[in-house]
Amino acid sequence: MSAYVYDHPRPAVATDIVILCLDAGDLRVLLVRRGAEPFRGDWALPGGFLQESEDLDACARRETREETGVRPGRILQFANFSQPGRDPRGRVISVAYLALVRAGDVRLKAGSDAAEAEWRGLAEARGLAFDHDAILAAALVRLSAEVRADPAFLFPLMPPAFTLARLQAGYEAALGRPVDKRNFRKLMEDSGRVQALEAFERGPHRPARLYAPLGD
Amino acid sequence: MSAYVYDHPRPAVATDIVILCLDAGDLRVLLVRRGAEPFRGDWALPGGFLQESEDLDACARRETREETGVRPGRILQFANFSQPGRDPRGRVISVAYLALVRAGDVRLKAGSDAAEAEWRGLAEARGLAFDHDAILAAALVRLSAEVRADPAFLFPLMPPAFTLARLQAGYEAALGRPVDKRNFRKLMEDSGRVQALEAFERGPHRPARLYAPLGD
DNA sequence: ACAAAAGTGTTTTATATACACCCATGT
DNA sequence: ACATGGGTGTATATAAAACACTTTTGT
Numbered sequence: 001m002s003a004y005v006y007d008h009p010r011p012a013v014a015t016d017i018v019i020l021c022l023d024a025g026d027l028r029v030l031l032v033r034r035g036a037e038p039f040r041g042d043w044a045l046p047g048g049f050l051q052e053s054e055d056l057d058a059c060a061r062r063e064t065r066e067e068t069g070v071r072p073g074r075i076l077q078f079a080n081f082s083q084p085g086r087d088p089r090g091r092v093i094s095v096a097y098l099a100l101v102r103a104g105d106v107r108l109k110a111g112s113d114a115a116e117a118e119w120r121g122l123a124e125a126r127g128l129a130f131d132h133d134a135i136l137a138a139a140l141v142r143l144s145a146e147v148r149a150d151p152a153f154l155f156p157l158m159p160p161a162f163t164l165a166r167l168q169a170g171y172e173a174a175l176g177r178p179v180d181k182r183n184f185r186k187l188m189e190d191s192g193r194v195q196a197l198e199a200f201e202r203g204p205h206r207p208a209r210l211y212a213p214l215g216d
Numbered sequence: 217m218s219a220y221v222y223d224h225p226r227p228a229v230a231t232d233i234v235i236l237c238l239d240a241g242d243l244r245v246l247l248v249r250r251g252a253e254p255f256r257g258d259w260a261l262p263g264g265f266l267q268e269s270e271d272l273d274a275c276a277r278r279e280t281r282e283e284t285g286v287r288p289g290r291i292l293q294f295a296n297f298s299q300p301g302r303d304p305r306g307r308v309i310s311v312a313y314l315a316l317v318r319a320g321d322v323r324l325k326a327g328s329d330a331a332e333a334e335w336r337g338l339a340e341a342r343g344l345a346f347d348h349d350a351i352l353a354a355a356l357v358r359l360s361a362e363v364r365a366d367p368a369f370l371f372p373l374m375p376p377a378f379t380l381a382r383l384q385a386g387y388e389a390a391l392g393r394p395v396d397k398r399n400f401r402k403l404m405e406d407s408g409r410v411q412a413l414e415a416f417e418r419g420p421h422r423p424a425r426l427y428a429p430l431g432d
Numbered sequence: 433a434c435a436a437a438a439g440t441g442t443t444t445t446a447t448a449t450a451c452a453c454c455c456a457t458g459t
Numbered sequence: 460a461c462a463t464g465g466g467t468g469t470a471t472a473t474a475a476a477a478c479a480c481t482t483t484t485g486t
Contacts, residue, residue: 008228008265008266009265009266009267009268010226010227010228010229011226011229011266012224012226013226013227013229013309049224049225050224050225050227050298050309051225052225052300052307053300054300055298055299055300056296056298056309057298077295077296079293080272080293080296080311081271082266082271082272082273083271084268084269084270084271091268093229093266093272093309095296095311
């Protein structure tokens, strides 16, 4: 052993990721079914162990990509879960991330330790394996704070061109309360964060103008 | 090895803590001088390895207490630093915390791997060991955001009874800009987060009313 | 014609900012 | 008396919230 190598207890280190998308105006979280003990057959947040060549952000991105096929735009490390007894197999530190993805881009594929994967509405995402209920709850608190500070935080949930009604649906889902349409449109139009396109989405109603993200 | 034990690369896991206090209106960060290689003799943020019986929050609290003798009121995990090459000795994951302490309570005592410890003004806290310059910078960004969202975040820097001028000094230091005295007093008095006491601090000037934290 | 969702302004309220002088004490 | 920091009010600007009807399309 080299003179400079640490000698300390070494927990396993993993990331768990709250991957959210917006489907028909509702937030949905990606869950995977556990194919191995412990909690075999239960639903859990996707996650995985840190590899030697990557940092924690890269680990969370890699896991997100493995589960969804999507390279997430921005990820946010919002908490850690590291109590000694949280995993019955031994000491596992979980570093928790939030990732937002576009529903349309996703192609689910089961990861190595996942028998199945599915999108679940937030109300139906309870009784998860490990302490994942708490991780999800903490993610939603943080999402709400970020969105309140800057609605553009939601852009990664949106397609490249989107209607303001769609963005508002994400905003309301993230905040957990309805907001006034006129006030929301004013907010976004004055924010300089969206660009009005000369394109419209058609449907059994008046065509809706499309907007594109602007700025970072 | 039990059937359920993980087998994965296991980095060492540590917390590094940006411990701040308020001294004569200026924020100061606690630094320790490294007594061992690497970076022997350089200044660094206090920190230490996760023990088997504690979670990361407890680790950060323990380290803070070991360095300052103070049990920090609230600690905030604000980032992680986990790039493979960040520590020349091997893989070390650093989970970064912010802790605010009352200057008056502190009794510095050198930790196990620290030859000395001292409070350093923020402008003079550069050239730190490892990636600690980046950790400190990230902490200050987060501090500013928290304080803007709620000035009561600073209460842990304050003694049990404090003048509004003192609190304002912390507010200005955290935000990095001066604020108007009347506006600040109005903000705090209307916030319901402070209670005016019938006690005053004396000095070579008009006595200053003392206030106590209110609410959580 | 009807259903469905898009789009549009004004008023009110709350919050933030700018700004200057007198007050109470210690020396 | 002087120096030092404590303490106070108003006016303006900006941001947030409340609130209802008309427009355009598809069927």
